[in-house]
Amino acid sequence: MAPHLLTTSLFLSLASLLTVTVTVTGKPHVNHGRFKAGPWEDGHATFYGGRDGSGTTEGGACGYKDKEVESYGTLTAAVGPTLYDNGAGCGACYEVKGSKGTAIVSATNQAPPPVNGMKGEHFDLTMPAFLQIDEEKAGIVPISYRKVACVKKGGIRYTITGNPSYNMVMVTNVGGAGDVVALMVKGNKRVKWTPMKRSWGQLWITEKNLTGESLTFRVMTGDHRKATSWHVLPRDWQFGNTYQATKNF
Known part of the structure; x- marks a missing residue:
């Protein structure tokens, strides 16, 4: 092969490698497709408020006012400090699974840290949400949870x-x-x-x-x-x- 052809070939090969490297290491922006559910994790749940969800719409650590909390319905949760993430976790949706069934809840408040002796993150559920996953008499129960897409009517x-x-x-x-x-x-x-x-x-x-x-x-x-x-x-x-x-x- 002629010297100048060899040089050109090497240059193209290096340029191709560089392009691939930039593409792989660059930080992607995900502006397409839909949010996909995350992996199942271990956690535990308690409950607060009345059986009709009363006592859970007075706002809280997310800053939502009464009407804003009410717009999320009665299936909401206060989440532990890690999931709350200084407010960044407000509004996220989770599928929570207990011994009785599952519930999809929105994070609208901050819960206390994980309870001693219990695994994973702490979810303090409204009573309507808790009753979908377990019996009221249980008080505190082990759960599995995962982050899921929030389905909303209308715009932001x-x-x-x-x-x-x-x-x-x-x-x-x-x-x-x-x-x-x-x-x-x-x-x-x-x-x-x-x-x-x-x-x-x-x-x-x-x-x-x-x-x-x-x-x-x-x-x-x-x-x-x-x-x-x-x-x-x-x-x-x-x-x-x-x-x-x-x-x-």
Whole structure:
């Protein structure tokens, strides 16, 4: 083989190898397909509230208000500190399996740490959820659980409160992974894409003046999928109101 042909061949081979390396090691963005259920894990469950779910809709560590908690229904759970993850786990959905059956619950609060002598993560279930998996007299029971896709009706909801110098946004009714790990906002004029900061639970804040503009939000869930709610808040939006997008995950 001629020297220049050998050199060209080696260059192409190295270029091909480099391309493969970059493709393999680069961090992927998962913006397609649907959320897939995770593996089964060991855990344990307790219960709180009444048989009708009363006593479980007064808000909690996720920051949801009464109506927001009620929108998740009575099948909810407070999850232990690891799954709560400083608020990043709020809104996630889990399939919980006990000796009697299974229940799919949404994480809306934080539970105490795992109970001594019990395996895995702690789920403090509402009574309606607990009764689907075991008997009330059991009190505390071993379970298996896995993270599953959240199935929601309608689009993502955004509740905005505060004032022009301090905007607070609560994101609810999130499908797919259900949790929210990052949130950005953009106006239709002066406000460029701006990352919002987690205040606590699922409350996000920015000191940008957002008034007088149509607002677009971009949500990223724990599985790195993103959804953009274009102009979900009209230019005449008002503090204290909830606005619903047309799309979800």
